[in-house]
Amino acid sequence: MDLHLIPSAVPSSEERAAIDAALGTCAADRQWLLPALHAAQERAGWISEGALNYICERLSVPPADAYGVASFYALFAMAKRPRAVAHVCDDIACRVNGAEALCGALEARLGKPGEPLPGASATWLRSPCQGHCERGPVALVQIAGPNPVNTTVTAATIESILGSLAGSTFEPRATSQPPSRVRATAGQANNGEGDSWIAAPQTTVPEWRPGLRLLRRVGVVDPASLDDYRAHGGYAALRRALDVGPEGVLREITESRLLGRGGAAFPTGRKWEAVAHAAVRPHYLICNADESEPGTFKDRVLMEEDPFALIEAMTIAGYATGCETGYVYIRAEYPRATSRLAHAIERARLRGLLGDDVMGAGVRFDIQIRRGAGAYICGEETALFNSIEGKRGEPRNKPPFPVQAGLFGKPTVINSVETLANVLDIVSQGGPAFSRIGTAASSGTKLFCVSGCVERPGVYEVNFGALLGDLIEFAGGVRGGRRLQAVLLGGAAGVFVTPDELGMPLTFEGTRAQGAALGSGVVMVFDDSIDLGDIVHRIAAFFREESCGQCVPCRVGTIRQEELVHRLRAGAPMGSAAAELALLDDLAGAMRDASICGLGQTASGAIQTAMRKLGVFGATKS
Amino acid sequence: MTGAAIPAPPSREVELTIDGRQVRVPEGTTLLQACRSVGIDTPTLCYLETLTPVNVCRVCVVEVEGSRALVPACSRPVEPKMVVHTDSERVRHSRRVVFELLASSVDLSLAPARVREDMARYGASPERFGPRAARVAQPVKVDNELYVRDYSRCILCYKCVEACGADAQNTFAIAVSGRGFGATIATEFDHPLPDSACVYCGNCIGVCPTGALMFKSEHDMRAAGTWDESRQTVTETICGYCGVGCTLQLRVQDNSIVRVTSPLDHDVTSGHLCIKGRFGFQFVQNR
Numbered sequence: 001m002d003l004h005l006i007p008s009a010v011p012s013s014e015e016r017a018a019i020d021a022a023l024g025t026c027a028a029d030r031q032w033l034l035p036a037l038h039a040a041q042e043r044a045g046w047i048s049e050g051a052l053n054y055i056c057e058r059l060s061v062p063p064a065d066a067y068g069v070a071s072f073y074a075l076f077a078m079a080k081r082p083r084a085v086a087h088v089c090d091d092i093a094c095r096v097n098g099a100e101a102l103c104g105a106l107e108a109r110l111g112k113p114g115e116p117l118p119g120a121s122a123t124w125l126r127s128p129c130q131g132h133c134e135r136g137p138v139a140l141v142q143i144a145g146p147n148p149v150n151t152t153v154t155a156a157t158i159e160s161i162l163g164s165l166a167g168s169t170f171e172p173r174a175t176s177q178p179p180s181r182v183r184a185t186a187g188q189a190n191n192g193e194g195d196s197w198i199a200a201p202q203t204t205v206p207e208w209r210p211g212l213r214l215l216r217r218v219g220v221v222d223p224a225s226l227d228d229y230r231a232h233g234g235y236a237a238l239r240r241a242l243d244v245g246p247e248g249v250l251r252e253i254t255e256s257r258l259l260g261r262g263g264a265a266f267p268t269g270r271k272w273e274a275v276a277h278a279a280v281r282p283h284y285l286i287c288n289a290d291e292s293e294p295g296t297f298k299d300r301v302l303m304e305e306d307p308f309a310l311i312e313a314m315t316i317a318g319y320a321t322g323c324e325t326g327y328v329y330i331r332a333e334y335p336r337a338t339s340r341l342a343h344a345i346e347r348a349r350l351r352g353l354l355g356d357d358v359m360g361a362g363v364r365f366d367i368q369i370r371r372g373a374g375a376y377i378c379g380e381e382t383a384l385f386n387s388i389e390g391k392r393g394e395p396r397n398k399p400p401f402p403v404q405a406g407l408f409g410k411p412t413v414i415n416s417v418e419t420l421a422n423v424l425d426i427v428s429q430g431g432p433a434f435s436r437i438g439t440a441a442s443s444g445t446k447l448f449c450v451s452g453c454v455e456r457p458g459v460y461e462v463n464f465g466a467l468l469g470d471l472i473e474f475a476g477g478v479r480g481g482r483r484l485q486a487v488l489l490g491g492a493a494g495v496f497v498t499p500d501e502l503g504m505p506l507t508f509e510g511t512r513a514q515g516a517a518l519g520s521g522v523v524m525v526f527d528d529s530i531d532l533g534d535i536v537h538r539i540a541a542f543f544r545e546e547s548c549g550q551c552v553p554c555r556v557g558t559i560r561q562e563e564l565v566h567r568l569r570a571g572a573p574m575g576s577a578a579a580e581l582a583l584l585d586d587l588a589g590a591m592r593d594a595s596i597c598g599l600g601q602t603a604s605g606a607i608q609t610a611m612r613k614l615g616v617f618g619a620t621k622s
Numbered sequence: 623m624t625g626a627a628i629p630a631p632p633s634r635e636v637e638l639t640i641d642g643r644q645v646r647v648p649e650g651t652t653l654l655q656a657c658r659s660v661g662i663d664t665p666t667l668c669y670l671e672t673l674t675p676v677n678v679c680r681v682c683v684v685e686v687e688g689s690r691a692l693v694p695a696c697s698r699p700v701e702p703k704m705v706v707h708t709d710s711e712r713v714r715h716s717r718r719v720v721f722e723l724l725a726s727s728v729d730l731s732l733a734p735a736r737v738r739e740d741m742a743r744y745g746a747s748p749e750r751f752g753p754r755a756a757r758v759a760q761p762v763k764v765d766n767e768l769y770v771r772d773y774s775r776c777i778l779c780y781k782c783v784e785a786c787g788a789d790a791q792n793t794f795a796i797a798v799s800g801r802g803f804g805a806t807i808a809t810e811f812d813h814p815l816p817d818s819a820c821v822y823c824g825n826c827i828g829v830c831p832t833g834a835l836m837f838k839s840e841h842d843m844r845a846a847g848t849w850d851e852s853r854q855t856v857t858e859t860i861c862g863y864c865g866v867g868c869t870l871q872l873r874v875q876d877n878s879i880v881r882v883t884s885p886l887d888h889d890v891t892s893g894h895l896c897i898k899g900r901f902g903f904q905f906v907q908n909r
Contacts, residue, residue, distance in 0.1 A: 553719065
């Protein structure tokens with residue numbers, strides 16, 4: 001291809017060095033576009049024309065294409081700005097914890113979001129959910145430079161954010177102490193950052209621990225130590241997988257009746273078998289760690305606290321389905337999970353647990369990490385493929401399905417972190433034993449992300465079949481003894497349920513029967529002090545911001561929906577609230593039926609249920 | 623390459639049901655082609671015979687029994703025993719709303735009459751989103767002597783990007799940039815066309831369905847109020863610049879060439895030209 005670069009735009013020597021370091025000696029292949037853009041952004045704080053030129057030259061990508069890709073992602077700046085940026089979450093879970101007040105304080109100190117004061121060395125931006133909902137408000141602080149900083153400030157205050165922006169080593173801590181019922185255990189202070197008790201309070205109560213499967217090692221094992229992982233049962237499952245062979249593993253997974261935990265509840269065994277038996281080669285394995293559904297943070301906790309488990313599970317999956325390459329596609333808002341996972345991959349490689357001869361069994365499998373760059377839509381599996389391939393993160397039309405033509409057009413297994421985490425017990429203990437946990441149609445345990453107005457927000461693991469009300473009680477109930485107003489089930493793409501529905505069984509079939517879905521396991525609790533109209537407004541804005549823009553129903557439908565909610569919130573409906581609800585139903589019908597992917601298809605559910613079931617904006621309850 | 627010129631080898635036939643009728647078509651046929659083969663009229667906006675279907679506009683959606691959502695007819699291949707409904711309530715509803723969403727956000731006044739007919743057919747009333755519905759408002763980009771870009775008319779059908787890219791020209795001067803409602807067709811950093819890779823083949827204009835891309839000659843005449851299609855004739859000729867033999871359609875008003883196109887079904891061009899065939903007509907009228 002005859003590349004036409006931007007006339008007279010040259011990279012700085014620092015940008016060039018950073019891009020070279022990221023690309024190494026890799027071939028001129030578009031799939032390195034995202035890593036190269038990250039390198040440029042992290043070095044200079046924005047994607048300059050010179051840096052884009054250099055990336056295009058190295059990867060042989062037309063500049064217009066590369067610009068189209070870079071400008072797709074929220075965390076890439078296409079115009080120069082201060083090197084230090086705080087991306088402050090103002091999404092629904094953080095709103096409940098004072099995000100707006102924090103934003104107001106930041107505006108007073110740093111100016112409007114994205115409009116730095118003259119000569120300022122730092123600025124701030126509003127951000128959608130960053131997946132740390134158990135300790136909001138949170139901010140991702142990025143400082144570009146030779147040693148770029150990516151850090152999540154939790155339980156953020158104006159001081160902690162300003163401190164982080166100034167590059168101080170200020171390590172923000174949650175201010176609250178473990179509640180009296182929750183006691184620290186011996187293994188808790190595992191890595192000097194022992195705050196897993198905040199993320200998963202359940203793990204600190206000795207009498208609750210025996211029921212844990214997915215969270216078994218959380219707060220106990222040292223996430224940096226492969227030896228400690230092995231001492232806690234690690235790599236026994238891979239050993240058994242190698243003993244029973246790929247077909248044996250497939251049989252166990254199928255007999256376990258494991259359903260995907262990413263939201264679609266597809267039978268994992270069927271997915272794996274389809275790829276394992278696909279004639280086209282190579283096969284690819286992807287771990288979808290882009291968990292971006294507002295209110296979701298369970299996969300983050302698994303990756304931060306038990307990273308070797310994910311690596312082992314991916315190795316088993318790759319072995320069973322004939323994949324030699326696995327990718328972890330992880331959202332950029334998870335810097336700690338990314339570094340722990342990267343460290344764990346390196347350790348596993350050094351010890352022969354990844355590479356050309358896994359466990360000396362002649363099996364070839366290795367894992368690459370790919371970081372997203374701020375795009376909810378890239379959690380959609382086909383958008384994720386495009387993102388890895390260096391294209392805009394736009395979903396593809398299905399069919400063909402990923403098992404037929406996924407990443408690079410090849411048969412691809414794509415599973416969420418939680419789905420993969422289940423594989424270890426299934427292989428160790430056998431599929432039939434696993435299938436007896438939970439209910440007939442929902443086998444195993446499930447992680448729930450409980451956040452909002454509860455006493456002890458965090459990740460909770462329960463057997464399928466627990467009731468919604470039980471789970472909320474498990475998390476200490478509504479905080480401050482207030483009255484429950486509503487629960488958002490499944491995230492922004494889910495639905496609101498009312499206090500009358502707390503008897504809902506948290507199973508795939510039980511939620512479906514009541515017009516809901518487990519989705520990504522979000523249980524966000526709102527007490528009677530919360531202005532639900534504000535929450536609904538933020539959800540509408542979320543979908544407008546996160547629509548990729550590819551198909552008309554979603555691109556325009558999400559902005560029309562936001563306008564509609566805005567009118568209702570301003571008390572100025574067109575006609576009446578009932579008329580607006582009818583218009584919303586019309587919009588929702590077309591978005592659900594005609595959008596390419598799940599984003600548009602589910603963008604109205606929460607808003608419709610808030611209006612219909614909870615009477616938000618004064619629309620008639622039905 | 624669109625490869626339309628090479629006849630496919632004979633293939634197996636697939637039988638399916640469309641609107642209650644048994645239809646037999648060759649394997650690999652799309653639902654849109656199958657519908658058209660039996661005279662079922664299906665609206666399209668982003669579809670063009672000479673380009674790879676991108677199925678983004680969603681006005682061609684149809685209902686396939688057993689499928690949770692509607693499916694785009696333009697790209698979905700037929701399957702044996704498929705049962706398809708092209709005029710169900712769900713189909714009519716989605717088509718109507720999609721037209722409403724488009725017409726409420728961009729200027730469709732230069733779209734073909736067919737679009738207005740389809741909007742009437744589905745009862746689309748874009749004004750129901752209110753007078754303050756956000757629109758894609760951008761000033762017209764006039765940065766060269768040959769063509770202008772008016773993205774307030776752009777429905778993001780991706781046709782220009784495809785024609786500029788691997789489907790025809792392989793120049794890659796433009797791409798979709800940004801995201802969501804803010805997505806737009808742009809060069810790198812939105813630089814003016816003369817600084818970009820554009821080679822002025824005008825194939826983007828040739829495929830644009832809404833007049834967002836337009837000959838500057840036409841744009842200037844419209845601005846001056848002198849554009850009058852009733853006074854225009856079309857003359858077919860063969861381009862004389864080289865030996866390829868591209869058919870040109872010269873649109874002439876008041877004895878001046880005002881626009882040049884090539885027929886979509888022409889087996890040499892598939893509607894595409896180069897800068898000489900498309901814009902190199904001034905010598906004809908230097909009198």
